[in-house]
Amino acid sequence: MPDALAAAYDVLLLDLDGVVYIGAAPIQGAPEALQRAKQAGVRLAYVTNNASRTPAAVAALLSGMGAPAQPQDVVTSAQAAARLLADKLPPRSKVLVIGATALRLAVSERGLTPVSTAADKPLAVVEGYGPGLDYSALAEGGIAVRAGALFIATNADSTIPGPRGTAPGNGSLLQVITHATGVVPIVAGKPEPPLHRESVIRTGARHPLVIGDRLDTDIEAAHNAGTDSLFVLTGVDNPRTVVLAPPKHRPTYIAATLDALLEPYPEVTRDQSAATCGGWTARPAADGGALTLTGDGDPVDGLRALASAAWAAHDQAGGLDAGQVTAAIDQLDQAGLPT
Helix, strand or coil: CCCCHHHHCCEEEECCECCCEECCEECCCHHHHHHHHHHCCCEEEEEECCCCCCHHHHHHHHHHHCCCCCHHHEEEHHHHHHHHHHHHCCCCCEEEEECCHHHHHHHHHCCCEEECCHHHCCCEEEECCCCCCCHHHHHHHHHHHHCCCEEEECCCCCEEEECCEEEECHHHHHHHHHHHHCCCCEECCCCCHHHHHHHHHHHCCCCEEEEECCHHHHHHHHHHHCCEEEEECCCCCCHHHHHCCCHHHCCCEEECCHHHHHCCCCCEEEECCEEEECCEEEEECCCCCCEEEEECCCHHHHHHHHHHHHHHHHHHHCCCCHHHCHHHHHHHHHCCCCC
């Protein structure tokens, strides 16, 4: 696949929730697309803000779904947080760990000593999502942070996708300690740099492609690192949010699914204020009102053209509101755009 999108990069840094699976269910076609990419010689790495599973557990989950994965292919926010702690603390320092066993193991692997209570006088507190996390653990963390312990968070996602809908994420849980102490944690996960740095260290990537479904974590992380990104329409964000995205949330590429990795990416061309992709052209109205979309063909090409025109209009006018793109997105919905 010499002309495929993936062939231009040495490592694909894939988000998991909303990209490869949702909950315990694989996204339709995602494992097969990754198998084909792997067979074509593309290196895969799975980069997740979820700190509740060990790399081995994540790899086993992926393998069970048919996606190619070994433990060394998985990079977690727990690992990034543990490296951040090790860079700031003396060896064997006590760290109060709030979260799942995976986070305790990551801290131990960096030569630090996990503890569970503020009475142990930890030098730092690290907090990560865990389905069994309870009030008593958060209370111990609050006491330690108020006493002067360094406060580190694995990630600050406000929500997480699940099979029954969107649920509170670690960013919501963090607010318990922050609200009680007034201390804002140092965040290791996306979109902050530590997790991307951890991914590059572990994979040796020189020209990676970040792939994700969330603009405010995956795509912003790529922006912060100066790395290209692919946004897929299988998770949290949607056509409307990507079209209205501010600069730091704009992906390099837009696709419906991971199948786009195996195909040449269509060119988006610009002519003054208009943008064209495939059989679609998007342009702002002369009066600065709603963007118009003309043409036909693959509706994802229409979204690519619309996003390019909308981003230019946003930058030129200093803003863009949802009403200016509603009709065009409705048009693409009617043409079969995935949402």
